[in-house]
Amino acid sequence: MEIIAAYGTAMLILAVIFGLYMTWGIGANDLANAMGTSVGAGAISVKQAIIIAMIFEFLGAVLAGGHVTSTIRKGIIDPISIVNNPEILVYGMLASMLAAAIWLMIASAKGWPVSTTHSIIGALIGFAIVGIGPEAVKWGKVGSVVMSWIVSPLIGGTISFLLVMSTRKLIFNTDDPLKNAKKYAPAYIFLVGFVISLVTIFKGLSHLHLKLTTIESFLVAIAFGIFTATIGWSFIRKIKDDPSANKSFSYASVEKVFTPMMIFTACAMAFAHGSNDVANGIGPLAAVYSIISSGGEVGQSSPLPLWILLLGGGGIVLGLITLGYKVMMTVGKKITELTPSRGFCAELAAATTVVIASRTGLPVSTTHILVGAVLGVGLARGVGALDLRVVLNIIISWLVTLPAGALMAMLFFFTLKGIFG
Amino acid sequence: MPIMSNRHLSGLLRGSPFKPIQAHMRVVFSCVCLIPPLFDAVYRGESSLVSDFADQIKQLETEADKLKSTFRLNMPKSLFLPVDRKDLLSLIGDQDKIADTAEDIGKTFSFRDMTVPEGIKALLDELLEGTMEITASAKEMIEQLDELLEVGFAGRELDKVSRMIAGVRRSEHNIDEIMHRIKKKLFSIEKDLDPVSVMFWYQIIDLLGLISDQSENLADRLLLFLSK
Numbered sequence: 001m002e003i004i005a006a007y008g009t010a011m012l013i014l015a016v017i018f019g020l021y022m023t024w025g026i027g028a029n030d031l032a033n034a035m036g037t038s039v040g041a042g043a044i045s046v047k048q049a050i051i052i053a054m055i056f057e058f059l060g061a062v063l064a065g066g067h068v069t070s071t072i073r074k075g076i077i078d079p080i081s082i083v084n085n086p087e088i089l090v091y092g093m094l095a096s097m098l099a100a101a102i103w104l105m106i107a108s109a110k111g112w113p114v115s116t117t118h119s120i121i122g123a124l125i126g127f128a129i130v131g132i133g134p135e136a137v138k139w140g141k142v143g144s145v146v147m148s149w150i151v152s153p154l155i156g157g158t159i160s161f162l163l164v165m166s167t168r169k170l171i172f173n174t175d176d177p178l179k180n181a182k183k184y185a186p187a188y189i190f191l192v193g194f195v196i197s198l199v200t201i202f203k204g205l206s207h208l209h210l211k212l213t214t215i216e217s218f219l220v221a222i223a224f225g226i227f228t229a230t231i232g233w234s235f236i237r238k239i240k241d242d243p244s245a246n247k248s249f250s251y252a253s254v255e256k257v258f259t260p261m262m263i264f265t266a267c268a269m270a271f272a273h274g275s276n277d278v279a280n281g282i283g284p285l286a287a288v289y290s291i292i293s294s295g296g297e298v299g300q301s302s303p304l305p306l307w308i309l310l311l312g313g314g315g316i317v318l319g320l321i322t323l324g325y326k327v328m329m330t331v332g333k334k335i336t337e338l339t340p341s342r343g344f345c346a347e348l349a350a351a352t353t354v355v356i357a358s359r360t361g362l363p364v365s366t367t368h369i370l371v372g373a374v375l376g377v378g379l380a381r382g383v384g385a386l387d388l389r390v391v392l393n394i395i396i397s398w399l400v401t402l403p404a405g406a407l408m409a410m411l412f413f414f415t416l417k418g419i420f421g
Numbered sequence: 422m423p424i425m426s427n428r429h430l431s432g433l434l435r436g437s438p439f440k441p442i443q444a445h446m447r448v449v450f451s452c453v454c455l456i457p458p459l460f461d462a463v464y465r466g467e468s469s470l471v472s473d474f475a476d477q478i479k480q481l482e483t484e485a486d487k488l489k490s491t492f493r494l495n496m497p498k499s500l501f502l503p504v505d506r507k508d509l510l511s512l513i514g515d516q517d518k519i520a521d522t523a524e525d526i527g528k529t530f531s532f533r534d535m536t537v538p539e540g541i542k543a544l545l546d547e548l549l550e551g552t553m554e555i556t557a558s559a560k561e562m563i564e565q566l567d568e569l570l571e572v573g574f575a576g577r578e579l580d581k582v583s584r585m586i587a588g589v590r591r592s593e594h595n596i597d598e599i600m601h602r603i604k605k606k607l608f609s610i611e612k613d614l615d616p617v618s619v620m621f622w623y624q625i626i627d628l629l630g631l632i633s634d635q636s637e638n639l640a641d642r643l644l645l646f647l648s649k
Contacts, residue, residue, distance in 0.1 A: 033430040033431075036430060036431065037430075113432075164573075168572060168573055168575075168576065172571060172572045172576070173572055173575070173576035173577050173578075174577075175577075249567050249568070250568055251568060251571045330431075331430070334431035334434070335430060335431050335434055337434040337435065337436060337437060338434060339571070341571075367430060370430060371430060371433055374430070374433055374434065375433075375501070378501050378503070380573055381503035381504075381570070381573040381574055382503070382570070382573055383434070383437075383503070383570075384435070384436065384437025384438055384439060384440075384502070384503070384570060385434075385435040385436065385437060385438050385500045385501070385502050386433055386434065386435065386500065386501040386502075387432060387433055387434075387435050387497075387499055387500060387501075388499045388500070388501050389432075389497075389499045390432045390433040391433075392499075393432075
């Protein structure tokens, strides 16, 4: 208790710095994957992607990020045995943030496909084992989190597979694909707005003191869906048949209908990313804050303050402005193989899966789910070639990231413990 | 700090294998397109023009070969494709054989100053026309691969391509019939011709027939994609 009283402010400042560092890294690197598809398809420019990311990452973190943050904060570790030494938990959370951030930095520099989520979970487990004891890790919860890493890409893939099939049935395999594309496009855009807002609103905004009943939630989501569909319709209705483009590729005009639709999935992806990855990054910061503000209480019953979510969003924006811009440009240039219709399906599937996972408090990886969604498109025979080595790399990165994050967290934990005494 | 993205998404998406196949087919087709002007030069006995065309065909064939090798090198086994990888590799191999055959025809004419026997000229023209027609439809068929990918190798586009495949097969049948007539004709006049030249004319007619056989093979390969 004395340590918290003496060094509380310093610890909080450190936590804010580490939290910013981590979210900065997420913004600089991770986001390019989430939105690269839309950039690659030419739906949005890099600049527009950055602006969309700024707004929707923020919204995602603030509106839908609370559940994941609380899982990181109190779902993984049971601090009951260190009630009298709350500083242990503070060291641990600081060490976890630093370990995850540094591991991400190393992996990014090497081009390894690691996930923020997996790094932070690995770090938390590592700290808990040496700092408190293996029994302090809620292994059941860890198990369900790890299961979600396997299940979520499968769900994303299934949804995207079904979406691609539906576009074939309703649009491509018909007499007048362009007419049908324009007819069904608003419905697809409605789906983007409706699903994302419904998952977010459905009893999920209590931390904003906004409590809606089930029916109210549905009504608001429908209204929001119609709102997005109307905006989309205003873009799409101007699209005309282009016979010269159709000559080399007869579905060129149809694909043009999907291009503006990818603006909406880009927003949805940024929102989903904010709700999961940003929330992950600031979970430990939230834990440190709650211990220090309560004067050393590890029970952590205090609600998540809004400024922490805002700080997370701010870190992402900072990362985007400083480095994310460049990464987005590089990745966007490479992701041109997905036609707009396929990119739309993949992004919609991924965003939906991530937001649902966030809503249930499961920390998942946006990028891995997106990879699953793209594989779903591939299974529907919808994309030229996918390199499955990437899937192998992801599996390897799973196996490496957990112990790497854990080891680094242990190291930093003892260092911090030594510094503060 | 050397920051790169977590590269997996851009690494996951490889270039479409159909684009290089189409590019290759276009080069092969331009090889075949040079055959009628080559024959025209032979008719007129302009040997410098003949060797010029033969050279051009050879250059295009080399280009097609390069495209084929690059394609093969970029097809690792780890790729997940909408069609069978082996079928794709065989398809480009079959396309390449058409260019090889065109080159063989060019070579024969550039080694030997050949005069066209008057009796087979008309039939030869008919055969050339048929050969051009069947390669052109084979190329059209390959150009449809993009569209097939868009609809997942099923549905309406499949019907269209199946019709194209059937068309190629009919043309091949037609060409067989022309070959039969031209060989019969050549046999009827062969005692009045130089025996060695006759041998070469049989060979050239067979090479032209080979081009349409090979075009038909492309149609069969494509059918494999569709029946998966």
